[in-house]
Amino acid sequence: MTDELDVDRLTTVIEDFNTIFIRLPSVRRFNFSTLSVLHTLGRRGPLRLTDLLATEQLKQPALTSLVAKLEQDGLIQRRPDPTDGRAMLLSLTRTGREIVRSRHANRVKRLTDLVDQLTPVERAVLAGSVHVLTRLTEIAAEDRQ
Amino acid sequence: MTDELDVDRLTTVIEDFNTIFIRLPSVRRFNFSTLSVLHTLGRRGPLRLTDLLATEQLKQPALTSLVAKLEQDGLIQRRPDPTDGRAMLLSLTRTGREIVRSRHANRVKRLTDLVDQLTPVERAVLAGSVHVLTRLTEIAAEDRQ
DNA sequence: AAGACTTACATCGATTTTTGATATTGTTGC
């Protein structure tokens, strides 16, 4: 009831919200690792395998073989890094982007359905928090370095 | 700059925030499925295998074998459901609860570090949004049924 | 500019996880 921020409670509600937000019926059945790789490549553009590795919860051989499979399936492209003959630059193909976009669209749809059930005041509060969540994410990204 | 809620942008920022929020250095190396099962059992108390199955992204045989391993490792308990001779009630042991609690504590710590870098106004906005996020999660839970 | 070292990614065999098909046992409605 105070306007003090209770981080423990915030953490809990994010955890709970995520159990709903994350679990999408993945149209084709990609596993978690695959979806994460596609999402990361979608966000952070072309990446070297090693840089991609840093954000994924996989060891390098597993990522190499996953990437090989995704290339075969036409979801990602591999091209040699022009600045380093050892490295490969990975990026999404049109098809790969389409999958990421489609999952994002599903989330937007579901969240829209939920948000529609909020009161106008609650929606306004949520609208106001978007920029704070953005700031939080930026800070987290800075801290990572 | 308006106070209209842009759900697409909200979705994006949640996606991005989660890539930071989710990725914890899991102390013992539990995989995603294991952590999800522990978290769900921690939240929703004793559950039958089938009910647990509904929230996890696994087929039933995989869950049965995961649960068997977790029981052997002393993280969960299995007891027959007194109301249904076919069913098993699953719950966390003290050790299992400790793992869930410890991961939660890590998240609280990390989020606290981030929140400390916000301005007081930003923190207040976040505090105000906690109850809306809670509402949103409740609505989502209702819709699930 | 040659050798030593390091870095980026690939390969390989072993292990773990997950799956589909099916079995087993208990429950429910008639």
Added chain:
DNA sequence: GCAACAATATCAAAAATCGATGTAAGTCTT
């Protein structure tokens, strides 16, 4: 008490992941 159904277990096969190690390109030292 029998047929249909439901909850979980079993099992063999497929898929995912890992640790160890290989190969080749870059960097550093002298």
